[in-house]
Amino acid sequence: MRVRRAALVAGLAVTLLLLCLVAAGTGQVRVPPAEVLGSILHRIGLDIGPTPSVTHGESALWVVRFPRVVLAVIVGAALGCAGALMQGVFGNPLAEPGVIGVSSGAAVGAATVIVTGAATFGGWTVAAGAFLGGLAATGLVYSMSRVGGRTEVVTLVLTGIAVNAVAGALIGLLMFFGDADAVRAIAFWQLGSLAQANWAAVAVTAPCAAVGIAIAVAAARRLDLLALGDRSARHLGVHVERLRLGMVAVTALLGAAAVAFTGVISFVGLVVPHLVRMVAGPGHRLLLPASALGGAIVVVAGDLAARTLVDYQELPLGVLTAVVGGPCFFWLLRRTRARAGGWG
Amino acid sequence: MKWTDVDPDRVGLRVERLGIRRDARPILSDVSLTVRAGELLALVGPNGAGKSTLLAAICGDLAPAAGTIEFAGRPLTRWAPVELARLRAMLPQRATMSFPFTVAEVVAMGRAPWAGTRLAAEDDDAVAEALRLTGMQTFAGRVFSALSGGEQARVALARVLAQRTPMLLLDEPTAALDLHHQELVLRLARDRAQQGGSVVIVLHDLGLAAAYADRIALLAGGRLVADGPPDAVLTADRLSEVYQHEVEVLPHPHTGVPLVLPVRP
Numbered sequence: 001m002r003v004r005r006a007a008l009v010a011g012l013a014v015t016l017l018l019l020c021l022v023a024a025g026t027g028q029v030r031v032p033p034a035e036v037l038g039s040i041l042h043r044i045g046l047d048i049g050p051t052p053s054v055t056h057g058e059s060a061l062w063v064v065r066f067p068r069v070v071l072a073v074i075v076g077a078a079l080g081c082a083g084a085l086m087q088g089v090f091g092n093p094l095a096e097p098g099v100i101g102v103s104s105g106a107a108v109g110a111a112t113v114i115v116t117g118a119a120t121f122g123g124w125t126v127a128a129g130a131f132l133g134g135l136a137a138t139g140l141v142y143s144m145s146r147v148g149g150r151t152e153v154v155t156l157v158l159t160g161i162a163v164n165a166v167a168g169a170l171i172g173l174l175m176f177f178g179d180a181d182a183v184r185a186i187a188f189w190q191l192g193s194l195a196q197a198n199w200a201a202v203a204v205t206a207p208c209a210a211v212g213i214a215i216a217v218a219a220a221r222r223l224d225l226l227a228l229g230d231r232s233a234r235h236l237g238v239h240v241e242r243l244r245l246g247m248v249a250v251t252a253l254l255g256a257a258a259v260a261f262t263g264v265i266s267f268v269g270l271v272v273p274h275l276v277r278m279v280a281g282p283g284h285r286l287l288l289p290a291s292a293l294g295g296a297i298v299v300v301a302g303d304l305a306a307r308t309l310v311d312y313q314e315l316p317l318g319v320l321t322a323v324v325g326g327p328c329f330f331w332l333l334r335r336t337r338a339r340a341g342g343w344g
Numbered sequence: 345m346k347w348t349d350v351d352p353d354r355v356g357l358r359v360e361r362l363g364i365r366r367d368a369r370p371i372l373s374d375v376s377l378t379v380r381a382g383e384l385l386a387l388v389g390p391n392g393a394g395k396s397t398l399l400a401a402i403c404g405d406l407a408p409a410a411g412t413i414e415f416a417g418r419p420l421t422r423w424a425p426v427e428l429a430r431l432r433a434m435l436p437q438r439a440t441m442s443f444p445f446t447v448a449e450v451v452a453m454g455r456a457p458w459a460g461t462r463l464a465a466e467d468d469d470a471v472a473e474a475l476r477l478t479g480m481q482t483f484a485g486r487v488f489s490a491l492s493g494g495e496q497a498r499v500a501l502a503r504v505l506a507q508r509t510p511m512l513l514l515d516e517p518t519a520a521l522d523l524h525h526q527e528l529v530l531r532l533a534r535d536r537a538q539q540g541g542s543v544v545i546v547l548h549d550l551g552l553a554a555a556y557a558d559r560i561a562l563l564a565g566g567r568l569v570a571d572g573p574p575d576a577v578l579t580a581d582r583l584s585e586v587y588q589h590e591v592e593v594l595p596h597p598h599t600g601v602p603l604v605l606p607v608r609p
């Protein structure tokens with residue numbers, strides 16, 4: 001068991017690493033993977049391997065590609081882990097960060113900034129608005145769904161639906177009042193893209209994702225117990241309410257950090273944990289880190305496809321993940337259901 | 345207070361004038377009851393008598409509207425959940441599972457309260473023993489949610505046994521089981537009590553209760569009607585009145601254990 005766990009995590013990590021080397025070298029300026037690796041090794045002081053031979057290769061890598069690939073890794077890991085976390089917290093395989101309002105809240109925050117033209121945080125104002133919007137919507141959903149000091153899962157999910165609906169209306173209203181540029185900007189934000197990636201965005205999101213994933217993994221064993229239902233988990237010594245609040249906060253942090261600079265990238269949080277569960281089983285000690293790695297692989301690969309499928313054009317990443325993710329999720333549902341004898 | 349401060353042979357329970365309300369409607373009123381170490385207590389009574397509610401209150405799920413519950417010499421509300429989980433295990437009426445965990449993984453969940461203590465070293469041993477006692481060893485690798493109702497019930501019981509607590513609270517553990525496994529579960533419960541543990545078990549089958557319980561508490565309409573040894577509690581007149589059905593009680597020809605039979609026209 002322990003060997004299989006290590007093998008899966010190692011396998012995913014190696015896959016991710018190779019994919020990143022390929023993704024960083026692909027684009028209008030082509031750099032072979034060996035030269036990409038060489039460039040990194042030289043940068044950290046090891047004179048091993050070849051360096052980029054094409055003109056501007058080095059700067060294309062370090063100014064454009066690397067921040068983009070690294071941000072894709074961070075965003076994917078945050079989304080994958082947050083999805084697995086939400087499914088565990090709700091004991092429901094259909095949950096994803098969107099359920100508790102993270103994505104729609106972030107969209108409202110971003111749209112507000114775009115329409116009002118606010119620039120409190122300079123070029124980062126949209127990201128800051130999205131981040132705060134995501135946290136605020138989650139806080140709202142959570143506080144409104146508490147009854148008598150406890151949160152029932154169904155109440156929480158239904159409250160989330162209500163808040164998501166209001167958020168959708170607010171976005172519509174903001175688009176109505178905004179000018180043509182604002183409407184276009186809002187629409188593109190909701191489609192998701194990594195085109196705005198830079199090292200500053202990496203520096204902001206990386207700590208959020210790292211802290212969130214670390215807290216989630218530390219709670220893995222208690223998350224397993226939630227599968228027994230709230231009562232049985234409590235009988236086994238879990239402070240269910242405290243755990244749920246903590247994990248909702250972690251999901252909000254991960255989700256808000258993920259969408260702040262990139263916009264909504266759908267289905268990663270929903271599909272990746274399902275795929276991982278098929279291979280690794282439902283135990284969170286393996287599911288959480290493996291979903292983070294799997295999410296990173298999907299977003300890096302998705303972004304690579306988004307910017308290379310059509311020459312001189314960039315497809316919106318969120319559209320791509322949804323087009324692939326939707327049918328994929330349907331297939332997963334049927335398969336998992338047939339195997340496990342229903343959802344119980 | 346920690347589990348290590350409690351003598352495992354003295355984990356008992358005292359319920360004093362307990363009242364429970366749901367939406368201002370009284371579910372239990374004025375129930376006083378003690379559970380001593382080394383004793384198997386059966387809670388019996390008609391549907392809606394408040395048996396499961398009493399058990400839920402005892403394990404800390406429901407806050408009393410009146411009265412007190414004292415667990416191992418200390419008010420129940422002053423126990424931290426994890427300390428409580430090291431002293432008592434609870435089997436719910438229905439076992440649910442939202443992800444495809446295997447039987448071995450589900451039983452190992454019973455060991456969660458011991459993580460980080462010296463007894464975590466017993467984890468594998470406790471899981472293996474619980475699977476053996478419930479006859480589920482060969483199911484260890486199967487997915488829990490794909491099992492039959494009776495098999496799921498036995499896995500849930502194994503999880504509770506693996507917790508290795510001095511007190512066991514079992515809510516209708518026999519409901520989904522065949523005759524053989526009903527006897528098996530009650531024998532396991534009685535063994536636990538004879539080894540010094542205390543067991544509270546909600547039962548519908550009065551024959552099972554009479555055969556295995558040291559004491560029976562009969563509930564009806566949210567009140568405790570009788571509390572004592574089986575042959576004192578299970579009398580034809582009392583049962584006929586409580587169950588609103590004519591009942592005969594006969595001593596078993598060999599053992600003398602009361603046999604409870606509804607009168608059938």
